[in-house]
Amino acid sequence: MANSDNVKSEAILDQMKLHLATDAGKNLVKKIGLVYQFRIAPKKLGFDEVVYTVDLKKGEVIKGPYEGGKPDATFSFKDDDFVKISLGKLNPQIAFMRGAMKIKGSLSAAQKFTPDIFPKPSKL
Template identity: 30%
Template structure:
């Protein structure tokens, strides 16, 4: 999953781990997760240097993570700083508060954005169980 990692972006490690977990799913597990989530997430992450990189989490058709913009139009775009995204993914920051204070921005289906938390937590839980 080195093609997903990006030097200087701590959150790229999280995207790489999520990609590994999704890749390890059985076809039945993947189908269940796709049905439950049914969305394509475009993640625009701003690094410490100010550079913005994009990752796509496809939980609608393929159940995979790729670096770069989505081929089909995303259902929701989430814009956040690298540290903030990690804090959100690990539960150290409340997404609603981050959104209300302008630290986290979304475009598109905002209700779908709330499902991303479950995707990340499922992947982290399965990753921890394997360790």
């Protein structure tokens, strides 16, 4: 049985932390300047969610809810769907229309959340 602290998305978000420290990451912060909160469920939306904050104002990724007020947009998805979206294998609009991704907050902020904000997987 999967532990809620052991979602596949965690590896992607750890990479995101490193990515935000690079020049490309710093450009993202300048360009986007929004705060996203991710609620990632191991198997079923709304259950055993792990919450992450991707702060593209400060350029940081934090495990836990955003503490600086309200995030600009909050996304909820299953771990597998988050992985597919972040790797560019699932279009965020299609995921939203299928109900695989739920959004709260500003839709215009949410539309700036694209697979481009994620670091590309390194080729081994």
